[in-house]
Amino acid sequence: MVLQKNRNQLCAVDSTVNDNVMELHDVGVQYRTRRSFFRHDYFTALEGVSFTIKRGETLGILGSNGCGKSTLLRVLANIYGVDSGTVSWHCKQVALLSLALGFDPELSGRDNAIISGMFLGARKREVLAMLDEIIEFSELEGFINNPIKTYSSGMRARLGFSVALKMRSELLLIDEVLGVGDGKFKLKANKAMLDKINSKQTVVLVSHSMNQILKLCERALWLDQGKIKMIGETEEVVSAYQQFIKN
Amino acid sequence: MVAVLYLVFGVFLETKTSDFLIFLICGRIPFSWFSRSIGNATGSIIAGRGLINQVSIPMPFFPLLVVFQDAFKQTVVFVFMFGFLYLYGLDISWVWLSIIFVILTQFLLTFAFAMLVAAVTPYIPDFRYLISTGLMALMLGSGIFYSYTDVIHPDHQRLFLMNPIANLIKNYRQVLMDNVLPDWSALGLICLGSLVLIMIMTWYYKKTETNYARLIAQ
Incomplete structure (x- = not known):
């Protein structure tokens, strides 16, 4: 069964076996902030975001602070509803x-x-x-x-x-891989987490560490001001992003 | 609180009602339950911010958790209250068993209002101050330390009993103090109203579920 979401509506959609774990189509998310009693400002966190997550892959998300990475992860986890577009889940468990x-x-x-x-x-x-x-x-x-x-x-x-x-x-969403505890435990924790990501587990990983993205992800998505600037092979996206930062 | 009310109204103002202490207990203790649950439910979704931002969770979970926790604590309070009433020398009869229906009606009412207040506060945070003022007004308007039959004009008593808390307190006293079965039609109406409100709120939460995480993250 697939859960399809459109403007906060969840509905079941028939599906056959699908290679994609999740599909986003033209997703937009806005935050509303109050200016005065009746007036509100809107801040666009995501706009026109469309991509798919393939079963078994590790997708890296990179971008500067405030570009919408954490918002995107929360949309994928069905914590935030979307204001426009659709999100289709082809999996039962997202964490x-x-x-x-x-x-x-x-x-x-x-x-x-x-x-x-x-x-x-x-x-x-x-x-x-x-x-x-x-x-x-x-x-x-x-x-x-x-x-x-x-x-x-x-x-x-x-x-x-x-x-x-x-x-x-089925789909694991990670906002920065963190090792915890003292020195010895931290090494063990890091290794275990990296092993998990490198296994057949489908993972979406947000990280500021380009090395980590290069090492762990098959594909990468570069988010800039709530829009997808680039998506594709990790090396290409990371080098384009690094070039952008230098300039 | 019961002691303070007894001191002020029973001793200083020499209220003429017989068994004023029992009268107070039968009003104040059920009211405290409602007031505490509503007060706790008001900020329950905001207090659940940590969880809401990390996991997809139905919003009614938070007010319901509060309502069930308070109901559990209240059963202990009721056991002590009934024990006290027995020791005080009230006549116990089979009629007392019907108090269960009054308690269940109050639970349903608390449940419904907890869902309502919890839904509003994330949108209007200052609503919690209104709730505490409202609960104070409700206490004054529910006949906790006065008998509505003595104080309120007969023409207005029907209006007074339209307040569900005042009506429930009347029924608590009717069963425990007078050994008279509760007013079934009033209890039925309160249950019906509460169920309608619960259904409306369930529909509302379903419709707006994923809005709350964004709302309280800001």
């Missing part, structure tokens, strides 16, 4: 990678891992099946039954990262 999602300080590390996993789109039994792996990766075996208000911020981040890493979704 925006978020660390420590929905953590409650009073609950134990174990319960928080379950809740966070469920917020990332998994069913409770799926999280439970994966719980031992999550706890092992986070290296928090001795503390997992304590309330997370007793954790250090590093420990909390490690638990959040482990949950996010182990959850499976």
